[in-house]
Amino acid sequence: MSSKTLIKQGAEAKLYSATFHGRPCIVKERFKKSYRHPSLDQSLTNQRIKSEVRALLRSRMNGVRTPTVYFVDLETSQICMEEIRDSVTVRDYIMSVQKSQSLEDSIVQLKPLGRKIGETLAVLHQNNIVHGDLTTSNMLLQSDPMNLNLVMIDFGLSHFENLAEDKGVDLYVLERAILSTHPNSDEFFSEILDSYTQSNPGSADVIAKLDEVRMRGRKRTMVG
Amino acid sequence: MVIAIGFEGSANKLGIGIIKDGEVLSNPRHTYITPPGQGFLPRDTAKHHQKHALDILRKALDEAKVTPSDIDVVCYTKGPGMGAPLVSTALVARTVAQLWRKPIIGFLNPYQPSDIEMGRLITGADNPTVLYVSGGNTQVIAYSQRRYRIFGETIDIAVGNCLDRFARVLKLSNDPSPGYNIEQLAKNGKKFLELPYTVKGMDVSFSGLLSYIEEKAPELVEKGEYTPEDLCFSLQETVFAMLIEITERAMAHCGSQEVLIVGGVGCNKRLQEMMGKMAEERGAKLYATDERFCIDNGAMIAQAGWEMYKSGQTTPLKDTFCTQR
Amino acid sequence: MKGLFEATLLKTSLILDPFQVIVAVNKAVHQQKINKMMTKTVHSEILFSLSPRKNISNAFKTFGMGDKDTSVFVAILNDHDKSTMSVIQNLIKGRQVDPYQVSELTNLQSIKEVYNLSETELSVSNTLDAVVSRIASKDIVQV
Numbered sequence: 001m002s003s004k005t006l007i008k009q010g011a012e013a014k015l016y017s018a019t020f021h022g023r024p025c026i027v028k029e030r031f032k033k034s035y036r037h038p039s040l041d042q043s044l045t046n047q048r049i050k051s052e053v054r055a056l057l058r059s060r061m062n063g064v065r066t067p068t069v070y071f072v073d074l075e076t077s078q079i080c081m082e083e084i085r086d087s088v089t090v091r092d093y094i095m096s097v098q099k100s101q102s103l104e105d106s107i108v109q110l111k112p113l114g115r116k117i118g119e120t121l122a123v124l125h126q127n128n129i130v131h132g133d134l135t136t137s138n139m140l141l142q143s144d145p146m147n148l149n150l151v152m153i154d155f156g157l158s159h160f161e162n163l164a165e166d167k168g169v170d171l172y173v174l175e176r177a178i179l180s181t182h183p184n185s186d187e188f189f190s191e192i193l194d195s196y197t198q199s200n201p202g203s204a205d206v207i208a209k210l211d212e213v214r215m216r217g218r219k220r221t222m223v224g
Numbered sequence: 225m226v227i228a229i230g231f232e233g234s235a236n237k238l239g240i241g242i243i244k245d246g247e248v249l250s251n252p253r254h255t256y257i258t259p260p261g262q263g264f265l266p267r268d269t270a271k272h273h274q275k276h277a278l279d280i281l282r283k284a285l286d287e288a289k290v291t292p293s294d295i296d297v298v299c300y301t302k303g304p305g306m307g308a309p310l311v312s313t314a315l316v317a318r319t320v321a322q323l324w325r326k327p328i329i330g331f332l333n334p335y336q337p338s339d340i341e342m343g344r345l346i347t348g349a350d351n352p353t354v355l356y357v358s359g360g361n362t363q364v365i366a367y368s369q370r371r372y373r374i375f376g377e378t379i380d381i382a383v384g385n386c387l388d389r390f391a392r393v394l395k396l397s398n399d400p401s402p403g404y405n406i407e408q409l410a411k412n413g414k415k416f417l418e419l420p421y422t423v424k425g426m427d428v429s430f431s432g433l434l435s436y437i438e439e440k441a442p443e444l445v446e447k448g449e450y451t452p453e454d455l456c457f458s459l460q461e462t463v464f465a466m467l468i469e470i471t472e473r474a475m476a477h478c479g480s481q482e483v484l485i486v487g488g489v490g491c492n493k494r495l496q497e498m499m500g501k502m503a504e505e506r507g508a509k510l511y512a513t514d515e516r517f518c519i520d521n522g523a524m525i526a527q528a529g530w531e532m533y534k535s536g537q538t539t540p541l542k543d544t545f546c547t548q549r
Numbered sequence: 550m551k552g553l554f555e556a557t558l559l560k561t562s563l564i565l566d567p568f569q570v571i572v573a574v575n576k577a578v579h580q581q582k583i584n585k586m587m588t589k590t591v592h593s594e595i596l597f598s599l600s601p602r603k604n605i606s607n608a609f610k611t612f613g614m615g616d617k618d619t620s621v622f623v624a625i626l627n628d629h630d631k632s633t634m635s636v637i638q639n640l641i642k643g644r645q646v647d648p649y650q651v652s653e654l655t656n657l658q659s660i661k662e663v664y665n666l667s668e669t670e671l672s673v674s675n676t677l678d679a680v681v682s683r684i685a686s687k688d689i690v691q692v
Contacts, residue, residue: 011469011476021571035468035501037461039416054690057682061692063669068678069685071575075583082678133425157423169379173425180373181477213379 012048012156020070020080028052030077030156045077048156052079055129055155062127064120065142065151084140084151090117091136093145094182107187113141114188116148118195121174124152125167126200132157134174136181168209171196175210226533227290228297229320230526233313234305235359236264237401238273240280241523242288242295243530249288251523252280260395263388270308277316284522292324297538299529302330303547304360310546318544327538329529332547349511353480355471355499358487359384362467364426364474375474376426383463384489386430390459393438394445394452406456407492413457417450421462426473428466433459464495468502475508484511554636557595558614559622562656563663565677567648570624572681573598578626595624601664601683601692611663620654665692 004016004027016027030045049072056066068082088096090113098106117139124131131138131152138154141147159166171193178185178192197203225245232239236258241251256272258264285291300317303310314330321328353366353375362383364376381389384403391402396409420436422429437459444450450458471483483503485496496510503510532538564570577594580586586594588605600608614621621641625633638645657676660666666679674682683692 011472021568021575023568033465033469033502034505035498036465037416040418040421040461040465043418044421050689053686057686057690057692060674060679060682061667061670063673065673068674069682070572071579071685072689073579074688135425157425169424169427172379173427176375176427177425180375216379 017083018080023070024083024085025070025080026067026083028079028081046074049074049077049079051132051158052155054160055131055158056081058127058129058160059124059152059155062123062129064123065149066155067151067153084142084153087140087142087151088145089137090139090141090150091181093141094136094185094188098182098184103184107184110188111191112148113145114191115195116150118192118197119199120150120152121171121192122196122200122203125170125196125206126202128160128162130159130161130166130170131155132159132170132173134170135177164205164209165213167206168213171206171210172213175214226296226530227294228299228526228530228533229284229295230522230524230529231298231300231313231317232522232525233273233309234301234303235309236269236272237521238276238280238309238313239521239523239525240277240284241521241526242284242290243523243526244288246527246530248523248527249290250284250286251521252283252287253521254280255398255400257397257399260397261392262398263392264398266306266308269306270312273309273312277313281316281320292320292326295324295326297329297529297533298324298326299329299331299525299532300544301525302332302545304332305548307546307548310548314544314546318541322541327533328541328544329532329537330539330544330546331528331532349482349484349509351478351480352482352484352511353471353475353478355467355483355485355490356487357383357467357485357489357495359388359489361487362428362430364470366474366478366480375477376428376470379424379427379429380431381434383430383467384487386434386463387459387489389434390437390441390456393441394455401488403489403492406460407494409453409456410460410494411453411457413451413453413455415450415454415458416461417444417455417458419458419462421466423466423469426470426477428470430463430466433462460492460494464492464498467495468498471499472502472506475506481506481508482511483508553640554633555590555592555626556633556637557592557624559596559599559624560612560614560618561620561622561651561654562618562659563599563612564622564651565655565657565660565680566652568677569599569680569684570595570622572684574624574626576684591626592624598684598687601687603687603691622648622651 004018006014007017008015013028013030018025018027030049033041053069053072056069059066067084069079071080094110097109133154140151140153142149142151175189178189197207227242227244230241236256237253239251239253242249254276256264256269298317298321300314301310317328351367353364356363356365360382362378363374365372366375387406388402391406396402396405420433422432441455445452475483483499485499489495500510573595576598577591580594581591588594588597596612597605597608599612623637628634660676664680664683666676670679
């Protein structure tokens with residue numbers, strides 16, 4: 001691997017840009033969290049690297065585009081993977097669309113993207129891949145965003161689970177992330193749910209759980 | 225110069241605090257203690273508050289060295305909380321306000337998002353990410369798109385509730401509070417037991433962890449594999465790590481460089497220490513958490529009321545009701 | 550041939566691109582560095598690394614050059630003075646070609662079978678990426 005340049009410091013990992021034997025790559029390095037008990041820290045870090053690698057491969061095997069993994073080093077907690085070149089995050093794309101046109105027009109323009117995201121999540125969930133941290137920053141659009149080449153990233157909190165509850169929470173996490181990041185995004189999220197439901201025949205249970213989790217936030221005991 | 229007196233009794237603690245221009249003059253409390261292993265019921269809690277209200281009021285005035293005539297405004301919690309204790313406390317506040325002929329301010333728990341602006345005023349923090357942790361709440365609140373929003377929260381039980389329920393399993397005393405006793409025991413814990421750790425996006429879940437440790441604890445202690453101290457230690461390390469993690473995620477998401485812990489669980493020193501380390505690593509600032517920022521006390525309420533009074537707001541007597549939600 | 554030279558002789562029909570070998574070599578060398586090799590030498594570890602599964606003898610049989618093969622992909626490590634290379638050039642009677650020409654000898658069907666590649670996957674990924682993902686992830690997930 002060539003020398004690496006820090007491009008982003010997230011909450012639990014540093015992202016570097018480098019090349020892996022001639023190919024542009026991203027090195028994702030999870031760092032120690034000194035606030036955590038050392039054995040908890042070690043076990044979480046290991047668990048998350050493994051979850052990430054597993055989900056990156058399984059998603060791709062089921063037809064969801066993810067970065068190609070080149071090298072995994074559990075000793076230094078690094079994953080070296082393909083750099084998705086010429087891409088924007090869905091977050092930035094939505095913001096630029098909303099900025100450049102009227103609310104009505106942007107809703108219309110974002111519709112196909114919402115459908116694509118819904119279909120993609122349906123595929124993941126049908127294969128029991130629960131992402132665990134769905135946000136618009138964890139989705140990339142490669143080359144022309146209009147082509148909807150959606151690439152899913154950041155699977156560190158993912159797990160494999162057939163429970164409707166976990167899938168419902170996955171959607172809930174996305175809903176909260178979208179509504180808190182993007183103003184006037186209710187219709188965009190509805191579009192996602194709509195296409196999720198249409199492309200996932202077994203989604204009724206998941207949607208029921210989503211509704212249940214939404215309610216839970218609102219009536220919790222105050223006693224304690 | 226404004227002197228405010230605050231009454232807080234939304235849960236099992238009755239607290240009356242007096243504040244003079246941001247300085248805590250007095251803040252006595254009395255906690256309704258139930259036998260080990262038991263929670264508290266609204267009716268009995270209300271009786272407790274009724275019984276101790278006058279003693280504590282006397283104590284608050286004496287410690288602050290003020291007389292009723294020095295006081296400018298009377299403040300109390302409208303809610304949320306348990307109905308009967310809230311009403312009992314509000315009754316005392318309304319009575320003294322009329323007796324002393326002072327304006328009254330009633331408001332919802334100041335760290336509910338709609339009122340969180342107050343937290344900013346109090347601390348002087350500019351754009352803080354707030355971890356609000358108590359018996360009934362577990363939320364990460366931050367400023368985005370020009371208003372405060374809940375970024376993360378528990379999807380099942382609150383962290384304080386989780387700690388209290390585990391204290392019941394170990395039959396820890398409720399004096400002064402189960403959480404406090406867990407904190408003391410945890411200081412002597414050494415052996416770490418790995419527990420289910422559940423973070424989903426910026427949300428956390430404690431119910432799986434709680435049922436796991438509830439089920440395992442008696443056996444682990446009996447066999448001598450782990451001491452109650454070890455289990456309290458492991459529980460705190462795990463649940464607090466989850467809380468710090470979602471707080472950090474929210475900070476990273478919003479680009480916030482300030483963090484503040486509020487709520488009863490916020491008084492836990494280990495939680496503060498962990499938050500401090502996280503903040504330091506991010507080059508962010510942790511705002512000092514003192515008793516004024518723990519919800520269940522009178523000084524907090526007086527402080528919040530003081531801010532409102534200064535901005536010219538008071539509550540007409542007809543609106544001095546309570547609400548459980 | 551033992552002792553004469555150290556190199557890995559690979560079955561060309563299962564090599565799609567030199568990059569596939571690079572990913573396997575990278576992994577083998579890393580395992581050697583951290584003393585966690587599953588096989589005896591780094592050269593055999595390369596063979597093992599190429600396989601998407603954990604069965605060692607199967608990996609050797611599948612990815613090693615066979616008796617009837619008429620071509621071979623040779624992987625040599627640390628041959629700065631080209632000494633190993635010259636020994637091999639003398640031993641092998643044949644024409645040396647650019648490693649990238651291996652694609653002309655690839656049996657795509659065998660690759661798909663050995664690496665368990667589906668059309669679903671290949672609709673979003675090129676074959677090489679699908680293959681190297683498996684090599685890099687094998688310790689954590691097998692297909």
